[in-house]
Amino acid sequence: MKPAPFAYHRPRTREEVDGLLAEFGGEAKILAGGQSLIPILNMRLAAPAHVIDINGLADELVEPALLGGTVTIGPLVRHAAAEGSQLTATALPLLAQALAYVAHPAIRSRGTVVGSIAHADPAAELPAAFAALEGEARVRSARGSRSIAAPDLFVSHLETSLEEDEWIEEVRLPVQGVRGSAVEEFARRHGDYALCGVVALAEPRAGSRIVLALAYIGMGPAPVRLELPELTASDVAGDALEDAVRTLAHEQLEPEDDIHASARYRRWLAERLGVRAARRAAGALEKH
Amino acid sequence: MFGERVERREDLRLLTGGGRYTDDFEHDAAQAAFVRSEHAHARVLDVDVTGALEVDGVLGVYTHEDLTGGFAAPLPLLVPHEGIVRPRTQYALAAEEVCYAGETIVMVVATDRYVAEDAAGRIRVSYEPLEAIVDLARAADAGATVAHAGAPDNIAGRVSEEKGDVDGALANAPHVFEWRFEIERSASTPMEGRAVVARYDERDGMLMVYDSTQAPTGIRGGLAALFGVDLERVQVLAPDVGGGFGVKVMQFYPEEVLIPWAARRLGTPVKWTEDRREHFIGSNHERKQIHHVRVGCDDDGRILAFETRFVHDSGAYCPYGLIVPVITSAQLPGPYKLENYRYEFRAVYTNTVSTSPYRGAGRPQGAFVMERTLDRLARELALDPVDVRRRNLIQPDEFPYEVGVTFQDGGPTVYDSGDYPRGLELLLDAVGYAGFAAERERAAAEGRRLGLGLGCYVEGTGIGPYEGAAINVMGDGTVTVAIGLSTQGQAHETVFAQIAADELGVDVERVQVSTGDTRRIGYGVGTFASRSAGVAGNAVKRAARSVRHQAQEFAARLLEAAVDDIELADGAARVKGSPQSAIPLGRLALVANPLRYAYGAEATEAAVFARKAYSSGEAPLHEDATPGLNAVEYYSPRSGVFGFGMHAAIVEIDPDTCNLLVRRYVIVHDCGRVINPLVVDGQVQGGFAQGLGGAFFERIVYDDTGQIQNASFMDFLIPYATEVPAPELHHTETPSPSNELGVKGVGEAGAIAVPAVIANAVADALERPIDSMPLSPLQLFDMLHPDGNGR
Numbered sequence A: 001m002k003p004a005p006f007a008y009h010r011p012r013t014r015e016e017v018d019g020l021l022a023e024f025g026g027e028a029k030i031l032a033g034g035q036s037l038i039p040i041l042n043m044r045l046a047a048p049a050h051v052i053d054i055n056g057l058a059d060e061l062v063e064p065a066l067l068g069g070t071v072t073i074g075p076l077v078r079h080a081a082a083e084g085s086q087l088t089a090t091a092l093p094l095l096a097q098a099l100a101y102v103a104h105p106a107i108r109s110r111g112t113v114v115g116s117i118a119h120a121d122p123a124a125e126l127p128a129a130f131a132a133l134e135g136e137a138r139v140r141s142a143r144g145s146r147s148i149a150a151p152d153l154f155v156s157h158l159e160t161s162l163e164e165d166e167w168i169e170e171v172r173l174p175v176q177g178v179r180g181s182a183v184e185e186f187a188r189r190h191g192d193y194a195l196c197g198v199v200a201l202a203e204p205r206a207g208s209r210i211v212l213a214l215a216y217i218g219m220g221p222a223p224v225r226l227e228l229p230e231l232t233a234s235d236v237a238g239d240a241l242e243d244a245v246r247t248l249a250h251e252q253l254e255p256e257d258d259i260h261a262s263a264r265y266r267r268w269l270a271e272r273l274g275v276r277a278a279r280r281a282a283g284a285l286e287k288h
Numbered sequence B: 001m002f003g004e005r006v007e008r009r010e011d012l013r014l015l016t017g018g019g020r021y022t023d024d025f026e027h028d029a030a031q032a033a034f035v036r037s038e039h040a041h042a043r044v045l046d047v048d049v050t051g052a053l054e055v056d057g058v059l060g061v062y063t064h065e066d067l068t069g070g071f072a073a074p075l076p077l078l079v080p081h082e083g084i085v086r087p088r089t090q091y092a093l094a095a096e097e098v099c100y101a102g103e104t105i106v107m108v109v110a111t112d113r114y115v116a117e118d119a120a121g122r123i124r125v126s127y128e129p130l131e132a133i134v135d136l137a138r139a140a141d142a143g144a145t146v147a148h149a150g151a152p153d154n155i156a157g158r159v160s161e162e163k164g165d166v167d168g169a170l171a172n173a174p175h176v177f178e179w180r181f182e183i184e185r186s187a188s189t190p191m192e193g194r195a196v197v198a199r200y201d202e203r204d205g206m207l208m209v210y211d212s213t214q215a216p217t218g219i220r221g222g223l224a225a226l227f228g229v230d231l232e233r234v235q236v237l238a239p240d241v242g243g244g245f246g247v248k249v250m251q252f253y254p255e256e257v258l259i260p261w262a263a264r265r266l267g268t269p270v271k272w273t274e275d276r277r278e279h280f281i282g283s284n285h286e287r288k289q290i291h292h293v294r295v296g297c298d299d300d301g302r303i304l305a306f307e308t309r310f311v312h313d314s315g316a317y318c319p320y321g322l323i324v325p326v327i328t329s330a331q332l333p334g335p336y337k338l339e340n341y342r343y344e345f346r347a348v349y350t351n352t353v354s355t356s357p358y359r360g361a362g363r364p365q366g367a368f369v370m371e372r373t374l375d376r377l378a379r380e381l382a383l384d385p386v387d388v389r390r391r392n393l394i395q396p397d398e399f400p401y402e403v404g405v406t407f408q409d410g411g412p413t414v415y416d417s418g419d420y421p422r423g424l425e426l427l428l429d430a431v432g433y434a435g436f437a438a439e440r441e442r443a444a445a446e447g448r449r450l451g452l453g454l455g456c457y458v459e460g461t462g463i464g465p466y467e468g469a470a471i472n473v474m475g476d477g478t479v480t481v482a483i484g485l486s487t488q489g490q491a492h493e494t495v496f497a498q499i500a501a502d503e504l505g506v507d508v509e510r511v512q513v514s515t516g517d518t519r520r521i522g523y524g525v526g527t528f529a530s531r532s533a534g535v536a537g538n539a540v541k542r543a544a545r546s547v548r549h550q551a552q553e554f555a556a557r558l559l560e561a562a563v564d565d566i567e568l569a570d571g572a573a574r575v576k577g578s579p580q581s582a583i584p585l586g587r588l589a590l591v592a593n594p595l596r597y598a599y600g601a602e603a604t605e606a607a608v609f610a611r612k613a614y615s616s617g618e619a620p621l622h623e624d625a626t627p628g629l630n631a632v633e634y635y636s637p638r639s640g641v642f643g644f645g646m647h648a649a650i651v652e653i654d655p656d657t658c659n660l661l662v663r664r665y666v667i668v669h670d671c672g673r674v675i676n677p678l679v680v681d682g683q684v685q686g687g688f689a690q691g692l693g694g695a696f697f698e699r700i701v702y703d704d705t706g707q708i709q710n711a712s713f714m715d716f717l718i719p720y721a722t723e724v725p726a727p728e729l730h731h732t733e734t735p736s737p738s739n740e741l742g743v744k745g746v747g748e749a750g751a752i753a754v755p756a757v758i759a760n761a762v763a764d765a766l767e768r769p770i771d772s773m774p775l776s777p778l779q780l781f782d783m784l785h786p787d788g789n790g791r
């Protein structure tokens, strides 16, 4: 479990990263927190010729920052910093709720929020939170920069729509505002990737109606924001929610079998956890 | 000190990174990597190593063709048994056929592990794939695909034994039931994998080996035999070992002979440190057995006859003989009186990693079968499962109790002591058995499924052949104790120090224990089978007593007192009742080594003493005396000693996730006299955690082609601290009459009953039989929602 040989680069500026990617593109991998990349290299599942370590970037913010109505997260913001930040607690409770389920403290102190989203693992919590919150990724290269909205970013399992010379310079998430949120998941062990997980956002609408959006974890090739039909508070407490989540779980999710769970069991979990998360998110709403 | 909660003296070192493990030795050593079979079963047609030879930094690339003599022969069959019908062990490097995915084919040695892996990646092995047999039940059938080409069947060995007349008793029993029980494959998976470092000095022909093993003396003996040199030319040190749980008592894994071989051949130190994937595919597993039971009983649930026929998954080879199924067979009866008992097993080859003991070693299987049988029987007859147990328990006045079948050491299985009814009643009290039915009903009214399960076990511990201890008193009063077996953090440095400290009247802080270093003591067996306290503990006691006698005799000479009037206390020898006469033990040790040359202030006294002796016409060393205060003594038990325990769990099944929630877990255990309750608690708690792993988390999953599907800690689920509730512990102490200290082993105890107990509790909660372990949320879901989409 030692990586194959590679050339190591440690750029100091975002422009240098652009330059290295322009030169080595498909042969290169960015190293952020390394919590996903290093195991992949050590198991020789990938053998990039170049590793571009961005941990030496100068003047990067180490915590989320508020810009207008948007929380901006730079490429070196660690999970732990995002989880512990006051800004996250007030403007984006969902992010903190999701981060609490990401691995263990040691991993959270190295792993980055942007790295997790760039990694695009459908079993990870942050891509689902990113999808539910309708975030956008600011992507750049020597050719320029652009924004990619969540639905266009995740292509499939571990695959994004970035070009070979592009990388994510930051992730932007609109503040949560009055929306209530909750995360539910079931993992065999605390901190493991979940057998099934779900993030829920509840938004109040006129006439005391509620719009619930769910994004599932580990239930298909890429996380998708799924909206339930508008519901009343009593619908949420009763069978209407159960029915809506069941329909969604059956029609919109693509769970798979593995040694820990069958697709049928995952769908069941999706229903049960979806209902739990939706009720808790709606409950958080009432407190506002 | 004996019996006190002395804090573990090794913890500060181990918990603050001060441990020294095999990989910490010889930093500049060359490193090895292996090419392992990709196929579960294949003929090796050709190995093309040219690509590897071109890699810069490669020192050697070796296949079976490079090996000669004993190194080219199959590795030893460690534990012979007359029931082995077709012994098979693997070659250090595969010769023609590979029989499991992971079998070593090529060894690459290079300047470092990175280069070694680069080179290994360039080696091309051509295989002719052969059909693999993975499923144990099918492998045991006549006409099954064979795990070894050309073999008539897959039977490695078979053993059967009978006490009483089972058929006769079954024919007359009012009730006869037949059930099938199955327990899955699992593995020890210690935190530190295996590791071997070897250094050969051709000037003096000395081979020094560092090995993360549970049995350094065995490794030494085996290597000396392989190299054809005398024992003194080979030294083995098992330094701190980061967990073993059985997997490291297996000797010899291929790497353990190949690394010393390469070190000698290359004339440079060579190291191999296993990575996690290698551990899953190249280090032994255990547990998989399928049992058929026929049990006859009367209307009250009293067992009249018990028969189990079972198959044991030996994996591709049987390097450790038949020990696991042999232990199951002898220990399955547990604390119950089986007047008519018969077992019959077959150990069966499959194209999977070989098996050998893993903490519990066949006993969890036995306890599972016995305890499930009792619960099923109680349910069939509408009896209280507790009453059924009460009626079948061996009574306190029946010891020594002959089980009537052969123990793993080849002698009869004879329980030395125990009080099982007391343990059971204590358990019922502690768990609140009487009130549970009401609690269960209340929960059911709220839509919650609660269940309570019980399980008992008896554990044969402290087997021979022997262990030794070398004790020496140093000039500064430090007492060194060297034992031959190695240590994986079981608190050997603490408990053996306690025994020696008591005997020598010194503070426990003055005693230093060293383990697993053949340079300190060359003879011993190893740490496994819960035997260290029982066997090495009594050896320490003997050696310390011998040193005490020496000190008493010598002090008597100096103080001109009778030997019987000398006592050792407060680190000194003194005439009883006369503290001013005290001679510190260290000084006594110095003087007891009569010197000609006074090479330091302290030694002057010893030199003067020698002169004095001569002047009074005496030899300075008395007849039979040795210089200084030191002794080496051995203890060889006649048979094992039998600890026991009773566990109870209250569980709940989460209706949404189908997860198992352990609400309470209560343990009553008895390991004879307790040397250190803190250590015993830790052992029992750790065993429980591992047992819970075996009940609900850990299993090795093979696919039909013989590939492990979960060869990583991401998918082989060892429970974290967050998944293991704190068990409630209760002790009873029934001393063993068989050894001087009255102790029994406890190392494996905690793990044995847990799968049985959890199975019984879940069966109670779901009101359906649970006959195969471990469980998982997926299985619970399938049981609760057998069809439709979960409703």
Ligand SMILES: Cc1cc2nc3c(=O)[nH]c(=O)nc-3n(C[C@H](O)[C@H](O)[C@H](O)COP(=O)(O)OP(=O)(O)OC[C@H]3O[C@@H](n4cnc5c(N)ncnc54)[C@H](O)[C@@H]3O)c2cc1C
Pocket: A029, A030, A031, A032, A033, A034, A035, A036, A037, A038, A075, A101, A102, A103, A104, A107, A110, A111, A112, A113, A114, A115, A116, A118, A119, A123, A124, A125, A126, A166, A167, A168, A169, A191, A192, A193, A194
């Ligand atoms: C034992 C363990 C358990 C874990 N459990 C969980 C869990 O339960 N849930 C969970 O969500 N995660 C889990 N993780 C993963 C962890 O959260 C990682 O931190 C995260 O997936 C990746 O972040 P990173 O900064 O470490 O990225 P890295 O490992 O450095 O990189 C990951 C990938 O993203 C690319 N990348 C990184 N940054 C950028 C960028 N700015 N632009 C473009 N590409 C980039 C890299 O090239 C690489 O391909 C676990 C990890 C471990 C080791």
